[in-house]
Amino acid sequence: MDRSKETVSTLGRMPSTRRHWSRAALLTSVGLMLAGCANNAPQDIFEPKGENSKKIDTLQRPVFYIAGVVALIVIGVVGYAMWKFKDRGQDIPEQTHGNPKLEIALTILPAIILAGISVPTVITVFQLDKKTDAECIINVTGQQWWWEYDYATGQCGDVKIDKPIVTAGELVIPEKTNVLLRITSRDVIHSYWIPALNGKRDAVPGRLHTLRMQADQPGIYTGQCTEFCGLSHSRMRQAAVALTAGDFQKWVDNQMKDYVAPEAGSLAAEGEAVFTANCSKCHQINDLKNADGSPVLSEPDLYVVPGVAPNLSHLMNRTAFAGWTFDLLTDECRVKLWNAKPADFGAMYLKGITPECFEQVALRDWLRNPPGMKPMFVDPNNLSSTGGKYRGMPNLNLKPDQIDQLIAYLLGRN
Amino acid sequence: MFTTGSKLFLGATALSIVSAIVFGASVGGSAGMLGTIGLISVSVVFAFLAGINLFTRDGNLAATESDVERNAAAAQAGVGRSMWPLAAALGAGGLVVGTISKPVVFKVSFIVLLAAAAEWMVQGFSERVSADSKYNEGIRKRLLHPLEFPLLASVGAAVFIYSFSRIMLNIDKDAGRWVFMVIGAIITAVGFVFAAKRGMGKSTVAGIITVGALALVGVGIASAVSGQHPIEPHPAATAAVCLGTASEVQIEEVDAKASQSVAAKSNPLANVYLTSDEQLYALNTGIGNVQYHEITVPRSNAVHVLFHNDSAEPRRLTVHLGTFKAKDGSEGSEEAECTTALEKGGTAFLSFKINKSQLASSTPYRLTVPGVEDQEIKLLVP
Ligand SMILES: [Cu+2]
Numbered sequence: 001m002d003r004s005k006e007t008v009s010t011l012g013r014m015p016s017t018r019r020h021w022s023r024a025a026l027l028t029s030v031g032l033m034l035a036g037c038a039n040n041a042p043q044d045i046f047e048p049k050g051e052n053s054k055k056i057d058t059l060q061r062p063v064f065y066i067a068g069v070v071a072l073i074v075i076g077v078v079g080y081a082m083w084k085f086k087d088r089g090q091d092i093p094e095q096t097h098g099n100p101k102l103e104i105a106l107t108i109l110p111a112i113i114l115a116g117i118s119v120p121t122v123i124t125v126f127q128l129d130k131k132t133d134a135e136c137i138i139n140v141t142g143q144q145w146w147w148e149y150d151y152a153t154g155q156c157g158d159v160k161i162d163k164p165i166v167t168a169g170e171l172v173i174p175e176k177t178n179v180l181l182r183i184t185s186r187d188v189i190h191s192y193w194i195p196a197l198n199g200k201r202d203a204v205p206g207r208l209h210t211l212r213m214q215a216d217q218p219g220i221y222t223g224q225c226t227e228f229c230g231l232s233h234s235r236m237r238q239a240a241v242a243l244t245a246g247d248f249q250k251w252v253d254n255q256m257k258d259y260v261a262p263e264a265g266s267l268a269a270e271g272e273a274v275f276t277a278n279c280s281k282c283h284q285i286n287d288l289k290n291a292d293g294s295p296v297l298s299e300p301d302l303y304v305v306p307g308v309a310p311n312l313s314h315l316m317n318r319t320a321f322a323g324w325t326f327d328l329l330t331d332e333c334r335v336k337l338w339n340a341k342p343a344d345f346g347a348m349y350l351k352g353i354t355p356e357c358f359e360q361v362a363l364r365d366w367l368r369n370p371p372g373m374k375p376m377f378v379d380p381n382n383l384s385s386t387g388g389k390y391r392g393m394p395n396l397n398l399k400p401d402q403i404d405q406l407i408a409y410l411l412g413r414n
Numbered sequence: 415m416f417t418t419g420s421k422l423f424l425g426a427t428a429l430s431i432v433s434a435i436v437f438g439a440s441v442g443g444s445a446g447m448l449g450t451i452g453l454i455s456v457s458v459v460f461a462f463l464a465g466i467n468l469f470t471r472d473g474n475l476a477a478t479e480s481d482v483e484r485n486a487a488a489a490q491a492g493v494g495r496s497m498w499p500l501a502a503a504l505g506a507g508g509l510v511v512g513t514i515s516k517p518v519v520f521k522v523s524f525i526v527l528l529a530a531a532a533e534w535m536v537q538g539f540s541e542r543v544s545a546d547s548k549y550n551e552g553i554r555k556r557l558l559h560p561l562e563f564p565l566l567a568s569v570g571a572a573v574f575i576y577s578f579s580r581i582m583l584n585i586d587k588d589a590g591r592w593v594f595m596v597i598g599a600i601i602t603a604v605g606f607v608f609a610a611k612r613g614m615g616k617s618t619v620a621g622i623i624t625v626g627a628l629a630l631v632g633v634g635i636a637s638a639v640s641g642q643h644p645i646e647p648h649p650a651a652t653a654a655v656c657l658g659t660a661s662e663v664q665i666e667e668v669d670a671k672a673s674q675s676v677a678a679k680s681n682p683l684a685n686v687y688l689t690s691d692e693q694l695y696a697l698n699t700g701i702g703n704v705q706y707h708e709i710t711v712p713r714s715n716a717v718h719v720l721f722h723n724d725s726a727e728p729r730r731l732t733v734h735l736g737t738f739k740a741k742d743g744s745e746g747s748e749e750a751e752c753t754t755a756l757e758k759g760g761t762a763f764l765s766f767k768i769n770k771s772q773l774a775s776s777t778p779y780r781l782t783v784p785g786v787e788d789q790e791i792k793l794l795v796p
Binding site: 082141148186 | 709710
């Protein structure tokens with residue numbers, strides 16, 4: 001019997017109610033897809049703001065378009081086949097097996113496309129890997145769940161850095177300067193990514209990976225850790241702030257300035273005492289002195305798993321804290337800063353967190369109960385698995401008036 | 415009218431909607447919110463898949479014709495005996511026992527359960543393939559042998575290697591050499607005999623191999639029980655040797671830490687050179703050709719420095735790791751680590767980690783070369 005003439009099924013056509021359903025489903029999925037688009041997305045990979053990300057962009061756009069066309073053709077053909085040869089009780093269409101000409105063509109065509117794409121890809125990969133033309137070096141170290149920046153001494157663009165600078169969360173760089181990040185990790189693998197400035201780079205313990213950073217204009221460029229690194233991975237964010245050479249010099253000068261002790265008898269002075277007693281064993285504040293004049297030295301290696309805690313000397317010169325996740329700026333001030341014109345940005349940024357712009361709620365919550373805001377692995381009642389150390393900041397059971405004093409003290413750390 | 419595939423996805427849709435409702439109602443806060451959104455998204459995805467399966471009828475025209483399946487000759491045969499339900503039950507039981515006893519029991523039971531489920535499923539399927547049980551058995555083998563053979567072979571190889579390694583760890587280093595040679599020779603000889611005597615019966619060969627394997631595993635277990643021979647650690651240079659205050663003892667390997675992190679070799683923080691006229695400088699990774707005499711080292715971070723000796727003398731690079739007060743308040747002595755003494759042209763890694771700020775140490779952190787005066791590279795640890 002000739003099978004192609006056989007009728008395979010007598011099932012009827014799809015009833016019209018079902019067609020309504022499938023149309024509704026289609027509309028819903030298109031709606032859901034469009035909901036993914038936003039016009040105010042700071043981490044848009046299609047909006048490069050620096051030399052390196054622009055190189056990636058010039059590569060990825062054509063590839064994306066070619067891939068898009070290929071996808072449309074494939075989806076179209078599959079869709080057409082599904083529709084055209086759907087079982088309506090008709091005869092089985094003619095069956096063919098093997099078509100050397102078509103198969104060879106369909107092997108060669110993708111091979112040509114891939115070979116074509118590989119040439120600019122390899123060139124770009126090598127350009128992005130170059131590490132001999134850096135004008136500034138910054139060591140970037142990830143740990144659960146925040147990034148630390150150590151500025152190596154020496155030239156950074158036009159600015160000379162005499163003493164190492166240590167900050168957290170917010171990377172400050174001079175604009176139009178080839179900055180080389182040397183990235184590593186103190187615990188698990190993390191990944192550093194500022195989409196507007198370059199691709200991602202894994203931070204692997206024991207390895208040093210370099211990543212070029214260059215921003216064309218002053219501004220704030222956000223990112224987040226992109227390698228799952230534990231419970232609070234989503235609260236491990238970061239930003240890069242680019243400043244003009246002049247403003248960068250001011251920022252460096254501010255980092256170098258002497259410790260400003262709070263006025264004796266003030267609330268902030270009480271805060272200093274609370275800090276020395278409760279916080280300084282983990283957090284360094286440069287040049288903070290004990291009553292006897294000896295330096296207050298932090299020893300986070302004894303208390304936290306990765307052996308470091310953020311340096312708080314200039315906390316109020318960053319706009320967010322704890323893995324750059326919670327705001328120190330009020331909504332109003334943040335929006336102003338983020339939308340500032342490049343020419344005005346630096347001056348606004350260098351003001352730091354002024355009392356009018358200080359968003360206290362998150363910081364107070366943080367001091368009250370850090371693990372409540374950032375889930376952390378280690379059970380404070382059972383630290384045996386980590387050799388008696390905490391991961392992240394523990395709850396220190398501070399009293400409300402201690403928190404008031406600390407807030408007053410920290411507000412002066414700019 | 416519902417196809418098999420769409421039933422699965424419709425069920426999953428219903429389940430995820432119910433879970434979303436239950437989860438949303440019972441878990442509060444942002445976790446509840448996120449979880450509910452996640453579960454609703456899951457149900458949308460399942461509904462979408464169910465829709466596709468319904469629309470295409472599983473891409474399987476026969477799927478809806480269940481009468482044919484029920485009345486086929488293959489469906490009339492009785493169900494054969496199977497040991498897999500028993501194995502699955504043991505696995506499930508072990509799983510429960512494992513949760514309260516040892517993790518390894520849990521893991522083994524899990525594997526047993528998986529294997530039993532797979533075998534059982536394929537057996538159930540193959541028994542209904544046709545009315546001919548011989549043919550069905552063939553189908554079962556065809557599906558499962560590609561899985562079973564490599565798995566059993568690797569389990570066998572693992573047992574073999576593990577037993578052998580236990581024996582080698584138990585006996586003395588020199589005896590080990592002989593044991594290795596003798597066992598190797600015996601295996602080769604037996605292989606020759608098998609190859610030469612073609613007429614040998616299958617059961618004879620199997621018998622010999624079984625006896626050999628049992629002997630190996632038996633001795634292996636005995637060795638594992640009696641433990642390992644002691645392994646002597648490599649001697650390490652003392653701080654006194656590194657600081658040049660004690661005279662040299664010939665040391666084979668000093669930098670045990672660097673050899674443990676292979677990756678270090680491609681990622682030094684800096685390259686440190688001692689020139690032929692005994693000048694010391696560093697090239698900072700990332701900056702081309704600027705000679706540095708200080709390196710910034712992040713705290714609590716394992717860093718690697720690659721030392722190149724171009725001077726005529728054998729030289730070592732020493733890192734001064736500071737002097738700290740002991741717990742009882744007494745003044746401590748300076749800590750240091752170093753590379754081996756390198757001949758001219760040699761390179762070696764020095765790995766170290768500094769936990770405390772430079773302010774905490776009464777002597778500066780730095781890199782020096784014992785025997786070379788007035789040359790040092792400062793280590794800045796903020
Ligand atoms: Cu991370």
